[in-house]
Amino acid sequence: MxxxxxxxxxxxxxxxxxxxxxxxxxxxxxxxxxxxxxxxxxxxxxxxxxxxxxxxxxxxxxxxxxxxxxxxxxxxxxxxxxxxxxxxxxxxxxxxxxxxxxxxxxxxxxNDANLAAMGEYVYGAGRGEEEMVYITVSTGIGGGLILRGRVYHGAGYGAGEIGHMTIDPNGPRCGCGNYGCLEAMASGTAMAREARRLVESGGGRAILEAAGGDVDAITAREVARAAAAGDGEARQIIINAGRALGIGVANVINLLNPALVVLGGGAMQVGPLLWDAMEREVSRRAWAPARRRVRLVPAELGGxxxxxxxxxxxxxxxxxxxxxxxxx
Amino acid sequence: MxxxxxxxxxxxxxxxxxxxxxxxxxxxxxxxxxxxxxxxxxxxxxxxxxxxxxxxxxxxxxxxxxxxxxxxxxxxxxxxxxxxxxxxxxxxxxxxxxxxxxxxxxxxxxNDANLAAMGEYVYGAGRGEEEMVYITVSTGIGGGLILRGRVYHGAGYGAGEIGHMTIDPNGPRCGCGNYGCLEAMASGTAMAREARRLVESGGGRAILEAAGGDVDAITAREVARAAAAGDGEARQIIINAGRALGIGVANVINLLNPALVVLGGGAMQVGPLLWDAMEREVSRRAWAPARRRVRLVPAELGGxxxxxxxxxxxxxxxxxxxxxxxxx
Known part of the structure; x- marks a missing residue:
């Protein structure tokens, strides 16, 4: 060996x-x-x-x-x-x-999110940055913190639960029982939920079409496909998710002043619309000295x-x- | 020497x-x-x-x-x-x-907030807890992080800017130019602003009385005095501030999983109404394993x-x- x-x-x-x-x-x-x-x-x-x-x-x-x-x-x-x-x-x-x-x-x-952070830190997009936050946007939203070059666990191994940060106290209900968690507003599941709600209220034609006419088959992927084809409703769903994500990222930047925020997970694949909306919101909401210091980059290691x-x-x-x- | x-x-x-x-x-x-x-x-x-x-x-x-x-x-x-x-x-x-x-x-x-955190950690309410967050609620809201027993500075000495965390994207405008920052919703200045707004729209009699009839003399202190005398409007202002503070504290708990959150600053003196509203919101919004691990305590060293x-x-x-x- x-x-x-x-x-x-x-x-x-x-x-x-x-x-x-x-x-x-x-x-x-x-x-x-x-x-x-x-x-x-x-x-x-x-x-x-x-x-x-x-x-x-x-x-x-x-x-x-x-x-x-x-x-x-x-x-x-x-x-x-x-x-x-x-x-x-x-x-x-x-x-x-x-x-x-x-x-x-x-x-x-x-835990998986901490190790994804560590993977990106040692072998991926985070190389060389000792103060790094990793966020995964998928069916849920999770995170891992690299502080002073090491995974930060907190007092009880629970640090990094960024998905349950409140973004809007009057926002949609989250799986955890609260309202307006980041996960309930910006995850792939949240985008799909908004799309289905739209269809059920008589809109969202292009999204429904992308899902082959089956409302239950709608995921963030179908929303992304309709948005890519120029559908305004699908674009708005993605922009709203990107804004919520941007508020969450700005909050993390304000609190931790990281050098780098690495964003990964399947739902980040919906395209530049999500990324751009996120970046705009970060520019608006992050504290200027911290905003100037930070870079936002996509994860490099994928799955x-x-x-x-x-x-x-x-x-x-x-x-x-x-x-x-x-x-x- | x-x-x-x-x-x-x-x-x-x-x-x-x-x-x-x-x-x-x-x-x-x-x-x-x-x-x-x-x-x-x-x-x-x-x-x-x-x-x-x-x-x-x-x-x-x-x-x-x-x-x-x-x-x-x-x-x-x-x-x-x-x-x-x-x-x-x-x-x-x-x-x-x-x-x-x-x-x-x-x-x-x-910076002053980091040193206040360190003061409480070494000589005050934070003794013995290596994972500690200090929050000061005063005319503004600031914070300092003790992580692994040391002040955490982030990549550019800007960590701990909890006052500019977004609590409600549609909340009131903050001095920093954004909307719905914690500072704009839960600081002493925010409470005074809400009270003055109330008086200007024809309400807030008890608060105005506590300020000797001078709307410009209203601070969080006058709101606290009216609330202590049982005034419903003043109580509601404090409860709203406490809720916003609770959302901010819950967000920090979810992200950092601290053992202790120490709350200081002059505006924390408005009384148990603020503290209780904050605690209720934390109980609702903090991620259960992190919530069970954390204690919320008042600062011990005051000014x-x-x-x-x-x-x-x-x-x-x-x-x-x-x-x-x-x-x-």
Whole structure:
């Protein structure tokens, strides 16, 4: 073993596993479905299988030096216990302990958004910037903070929950029960909801057409397609989402004065309309000295941010760099 | 000199200077008016005089080991240059360099809100909590972040600008030009503005009475007095401010997952109505795991938070603990 590490990005639908060398070069990777309904034990077993598979693929015998793994939901990065992960159906699963028992290698765990931030910081758009905020805009909105060159966890490993920042106290209801959360106003889910509402009130023809006439098939992708074809209603939905996103980004800039904000996630793909609306709102609302200092850039690693963050975390472990250890 | 340090809290109206020992005990203190209209040179001269005065008061001859000073406005804590301080009329004043030339002791500078945070962290309500947010609610709203036990400056010494976080995109206009900033909705100035608006539209009798019938004399204090006497309109103004404050605090909790939020500043004195409205909103809007982890507490040092932070900063300097040095 020439100092190889394994990395896993554990999601609700797929397990994405890689083997990487000390420079972070990926030697082998594999994706399998998560099938969370089979229970935590089966999912953990499948993670172990994928580690065996990437070793085999790369022609390696021994175990890796360490395994880094990103998991959804609130968790304790020191003990590696996943407190709650609704899309896995997990409740207090000792992920680190279980994997260490089976694999007999050191396992390091962090949440998926923090590892995506770390991936972009070490290997992607954030290289060289020690004060960096990563925001992922997808079905939900999440974030990770790199402060003074390290993931910032807060007092209870919960830092970075940017999706539930209130953007408009009278805004739409969020899945969390509150009103006007960023996630309820700027996520892919929020754009789709606005589009469906439009169709149900008799508008949104072009969007409905893009969805083949099926209102339930409308996602942010169909909104983006209609907007790209010049549809005014679709454009307005995207602009509204971009504005809300811009308020959220401006708030983060005002609070943290980062050098860089990296934006990733599938819903950022709806196009420049979203980006431009966001940027305009940031220009209006961010405190001038902080605004002049910051750059807004798209993520570079796409769907691999979290996986590469898990590589970085495992390499950190191998090098003896301890993650911060807040009192929980 | 038994290891004494000098500390200055430089404000737009007064210069507050102290001499302290290694344990942070204040041996002498003095307050003089700032008189910013006399120019930066005169103000710096007056700071030097106050240092001489506290030394004399304490019966000391030699210079202190270091001087810590808190100044308003965006500044560079490494070079000690105050970029802009509207209430001093300053523009690129090399405060550290000037004071070091005259006093011939090491001078360390930070902004007033950061030092108030540090004062509460080292000597006040924040003792023992390494992840702490300090918020001051006064004529404006400012903040300072203690992250991993140190003041967090961000990439350009601008972190903590919580007052310009957008709370309601359609809210009232802020002094900064935007709409719905926390400062425009929850500061003492905001409460007074709402009360005057009420009087001008024919309401607010009890508040006007508390101000001796002079609408221009209405401040948050008069609103508080009318509210304490049971006036419904005054109570509503305070409750609205408390709600806005609660949204801001919840946003900070969601983003940073602190162990403690310390609230200080004159406008927090309007009474429990403000505090309770804030707490209710935080309970509604903060992400559950982060909310369970955090305590909200009033500042303990009152008008001395910033001064004591300057003491802590000077002692840090003496002990060779370097403040973080972001690339600006």
């Amino acid at each position: 020439k100092g190889l590490v394994a990395a896993v990005d554990l999601g609700g639908t797929k397990i994405y596993t890689a083997l990487a060398d000390q420079s972070g070069r990926v030697l082998a990777e594999v994706v399998v479905p998560t099938r969370p309904w089979e229970g935590a034990g089966a999912v953990i077993g499948r993670i172990v299988e994928t580690v065996d598979q990437v070793l085999k693929q790369a022609g390696e015998q021994g175990p890796p030096l360490a395994l880094g793994i990103g998991a959804p939901g609130p968790l304790n990065a020191a003990t590696g216990v996943v407190y709650q992960a609704p899309n896995l159906g997990w409740d207090n699963v000792p992920l680190k302990q279980k994997l260490e028992e089976i694999l007999d290698v050191p396992v390091v765990v962090d 691999r941010s979290g996986l590469m963050g898990a590589v970085a975390l495992a390499l950190q472990k191998v090098r003896g760099e301890k993650p911060p250890n807040p009192v929980v | 038994k290891g004494l340090v000098a500390a200055v809290d430089l404000g737009g109206t007064k210069i507050y200077t102290a001499l302290a020992d290694q344990s942070g005990r204040v041996l002498a203190e003095v307050v003089v008016p700032t008189r910013p209209w006399e120019g930066a040179g005169a103000v710096i001269g007056r700071i030097v005089e106050t240092v001489d005065q506290v030394l004399k008061q304490a019966g000391e001859q030699g210079p202190p080991l270091a001087l810590g000073i808190g100044a308003p406005g965006p500044l560079n804590a490494a070079t000690g240059v105050v970029y802009q301080a509207p209430n001093l009329g300053w523009d690129n004043v090399p405060l550290k360099q000037k004071l070091e030339e005259i006093l011939d002791v090491p001078v360390v500078v930070d 001395r938070s910033g001064l004591m932070g300057a003491v802590a900063l000077a002692l840090q300097k003496v002990r060779g603990e370097k403040p973080p040095n972001p690339v600006v």
